[in-house]
Amino acid sequence: MKKLQISSLSQKKGVSYTVSAVVITSTIVTLVLVASMYAYQVLEQQRGMAEFDCAKESILAFNDALENVAWKPQAARSARFTIEYGHLELITDFKPLIVNVTVGSNNPTVYYDSAGLVKYYIPIKYVNFGEGYRSYILGNESLLVVRNTESFGRAVVEQASRWLSISLNYRVRAMRTSVVDVDGETVNYVDIWVIKLVIGNWSSHIYDFDLKARCLDVTTTSYGPYDATDSCTIDVQLGAGSQPSSASLPLSSGKVVFNVVLSAIEVTV
Numbered sequence: 195m196k197k198l199q200i201s202s203l204s205q206k207k208g209v210s211y212t213v214s215a216v217v218i219t220s221t222i223v224t225l226v227l228v229a230s231m232y233a234y235q236v237l238e239q240q241r242g243m244a245e246f247d248c249a250k251e252s253i254l255a256f257n258d259a260l261e262n263v264a265w266k267p268q269a270a271r272s273a274r275f276t277i278e279y280g281h282l283e284l285i286t287d288f289k290p291l292i293v294n295v296t297v298g299s300n301n302p303t304v305y306y307d308s309a310g311l312v313k314y315y316i317p318i319k320y321v322n323f324g325e326g327y328r329s330y331i332l333g334n335e336s337l338l339v340v341r342n343t344e345s346f347g348r349a350v351v352e353q354a355s356r357w358l359s360i361s362l363n364y365r366v367r368a369m370r371t372s373v374v375d376v377d378g379e380t381v382n383y384v385d386i387w388v389i390k391l392v393i394g395n396w397s398s399h400i401y402d403f404d405l406k407a408r409c410l411d412v413t414t415t416s417y418g419p420y421d422a423t424d425s426c427t428i429d430v431q432l433g434a435g436s437q438p439s440s441a442s443l444p445l446s447s448g449k450v451v452f453n454v455v456l457s458a459i460e461v462t463v
Contacts, residue, residue: 242279242320246358249280249314250331250351252405253360256312257332257347260407264346264389264457270408277400280316284461286393289433291337293366293386295417295452297426297445304417304454305366309432310391310461312362312405318353327353331360337430337439339367346389364389368428370443380448382422385455392460403463410458419449426450 252275259271275282286308293305323329333348349362367387374381392410422445429438 238279239320242316245277245279246316246321248276249282249316249360252276253312253314253349253362254332256405256407257345257349257362260389260459260461261346263407263409264459265409265412265455267409267411270406272404272406274402274404275399276402277314279320280314280400282399282405283311283313283315284393284397284399284463285311285313286396288363291366291388291390292429292431292434293388293454294429294431294438295384295386295426296429297420297422297450300420302417302452304386304415304452305388305456307390309363310393312391312461314360315357316359318356318358321358323351323353323358325353327351327358332362333365335439337365337432338428338441339365340369340441340443342367342369346387363432364391366428366430368441368443370445373446376449380446381419382445382448382450383453384426384428384443384445384450385453386428387455387457389457389459392458394462397463399463406460406462408460408462410460412455412457415454415456416451417454418451420451422450423447 252273256273259273263269263271288309288311290306291309292303294301294303329351331349331351333345333350337348339346344367346364346367347362348365349360351358351360353359369385370382371385372383374383424447425442425444427440427442429440431438
């Protein structure tokens with residue numbers, strides 16, 4: 195009887211060791227899987243963040259390319275994009291760009307047309323700056339530039355809902371370029387430069403591609419002459435009812451003519 199009891203006890207110990215080994219092995223496998231999944235998520239997040247940084251550089255490179263060809267009809271340049279975790283949208287007729295001038299009692303609208311938009315999106319699971327985040331990587335809040343050293347481009351990083359985005363559109367530049375005597379009367383010339391993105395149809399793009407900018411045409415439309423005293427005001431809005439960006443330009447007493455110089459830029463992939 196004692197031998198039988200010893201044999202039974204040995205069997206129980208053997209089973210106990212087997213169960214323990216199975217439990218330990220299962221635990222190790224589970225821990226390895228969890229660690230692998232976490233490492234994969236961290237790696238994917240790092241790749242997404244790296245793509246976002248590259249997208250910013252590509253947006254800035256594309257702006258440089260576009261501004262380089264903006265006033266040269268039929269000139270073309272491009273910038274390279276590599277996108278896997280996000281996507282790039284070309285948006286047609288985003289919002290109307292409106293330019294008004296005020297001089298004395300005159301307040302004409304000298305430009306009103308829809309504006310295209312280039313926009314990159316990436317899910318916030320890869321890059322998260324917090325809901326409501328907004329920061330400019332090119333330009334600033336103002337839609338109006340009065341110095342020829344500033345870029346026309348305006349690129350803003352924004353986070354809303356489940357997406358972080360980079361939007362690229364273009365500002366208006368206004369300057370008094372000359373004052374001449376015409377038949378004994380002083381005439382001021384104010385030039386207003388506008389870049390219009392011409393995007394045929396809405397489209398979304400991923401993987402490797404070249405974003406191209408081609409200057410279709412540059413046209414000039416004149417308004418005036420209007421009676422001038424000491425200054426005029428330029429107002430620029432993006433979308434009817436939005437807060438305008440304004441600037442006052444000095445004038446010499448006499449007349450003023452406003453020249454709207456429009457560059458139409460085709461944007462394609």
